């Protein structure tokens with residue numbers, strides 16, 4: 001009930017913010033552009049629209065995750081609205097969880113609306129019914145949940161700017177972790193090797209959530225893979241939130 | 255609501271040797287904000303927590319509300335040691351310079367806080383309406399808080415603190431930033447709470463508000479408790495009453511003697527104003543004037559005010 005109340009309030013907070021709308025607007029713009037691009041390029045029109053749209057939905061989702069995610073807690077601290085919450089019969093981790101779920105809800109709404117628009121655009125412009133793309137959308141959402149949890153974690157102990165930097169770094173490295181392993185194999189110094197290997201195992205491999213190319217080119221993705229990927233994401237979300245809660249519990253609210 | 259956690263005989267608030275040291279800035283400078291605060295607030299009283307800016311009042315309240323952790327020492331609310339979240343069911347808190355979710359309307363705002371207490375929909379509705387009426391915002395229920403004036407925000411903040419019908423109400427500078435009418439309204443709300451048997455613990459540096467409504471006060475200066483007790487007790491300790499005497503037509507010799515008795519002398523044209531800090535000397539002076547040519551124009555007794563005590567305590571530390 002309390003967590004739900006915080007989540008709903010967070011949902012309202014984001015939904016009533018102009019920045020959110022401009023991001024959604026740009027994401028829709030990308031969908032529109034994909035249709036124009038597909039008309040100008042040679043190749044299969046449907047595949048171009050699918051490629052661009054899925055990438056657009058993913059990128060703008062990430063931007064929302066990072067930039068709204070880092071503000072979830074820091075805004076409450078900066079405006080001191082957190083004072084009236086923590087003085088109520090609510091545990092700090094409940095507050096944190098509520099903030100997280102609120103943004104997760106916003107992202108769910110975002111991705112649902114975008115996907116719907118995308119599928120309609122695709123159907124109208126090419127006659128293709130793109131339901132086969134839905135697994136990719138699902139994993140994009142899982143990735144957004146992981147990135148949001150990371151943004152929340154960083155914002156429990158650092159400034160918004162630093163949190164954004166860290167989260168962005170995590171996102172980029174998260175898509176390059178297979179390269180990390182390669183680098184580790186090649187690294188000369190033992191210490192460098194150790195650090196790279198540690199990063200490889202500690203950081204989430206976000207490529208696991210990227211099946212966009214596969215679905216667009218009709219490469220089958222099994223249910224087992226979907227479950228594995230979702231479980232992998234859930235594990236990271238839980239770990240990141242747990243760490244965030246531990247740090248948040250110790251904080252003095254200035 | 256039946257969330258009364260108070261155990262008979264327990265203090266509503268008790269602190270024992272509470273200390274807080276802030277570590278601030280790049281150089282990790284240590285700022286002691288609270289040095290061994292021990293005090294208690296009893297059930298049903300209005301307790302004024304006084305002190306100049308930077309005395310450590312907000313720090314104390316933040317520790318009590320679980321927003322920051324003490325460096326050392328202990329505290330209990332309604333008999334439960336700090337960290338027990340459940341006890342907050344019976345507590346209401348208004349922070350200093352409150353800032354609220356400005357994208358919410360007043361109704362949504364109160365509804366949200368009602369949910370944090372697990373109140374049902376009907377309860378939240380009736381409670382919100384009642385509180386909006388109580389703080390004089392009944393016509394602003396559907397207005398977003400971003401359109402509220404400072405005084406309105408302070409009032410919705412108080413409403414928020416009372417949403418759970420708390421036994422203990424903690425207010426940080428509830429009168430600051432308000433005009434005299436707003437201050438009077440806050441005073442009336444505090445008195446109303448006391449009449450309902452609630453305990454009110456509030457901090458302030460605005461003294462005239464305090465004498466009238468507080469059962470007991472504490473004076474905090476530089477993180478240290480300087481005095482605590484009822485207003486009468488504290489002022490009793492201030493020593494004898496002072497007297498201000500205005501006389502006319504004094505001879506030179508008389509003026510000399512009188513000046514010796516008075517603590518302070520001011521000449522205003524034909525009149526001389528004498529201040530005496532004890533009644534005996536004032537009596538002696540009065541007899542002297544009556545025997546001679548002079549005439550007493552006025553004789554005004556001054557009871558020491560809380561402000562005098564406050565200033566005395568604040569100055570003590572400065573060696574002034």
Ligand SMILES: Nc1ncnc2c1ncn2[C@@H]1O[C@H](COP(=O)(O)OP(=O)(O)O)[C@@H](O)[C@H]1O
Pocket residue numbers: 254276277278285286287305306307308309310311312313314
């Ligand atoms: N977060 C903080 N970091 C460093 N110093 C602080 C912090 N908060 C308060 N202080 C210091 O602690 C002292 C007490 O502050 P405060 O409790 O706000 O006083 P009051 O509420 O009585 O005006 C002040 O000297 C203030 O500068």
Ligand SMILES: [Mg+2]
Pocket residue numbers: 308311312313350427
């Ligand atoms: Mg203060």
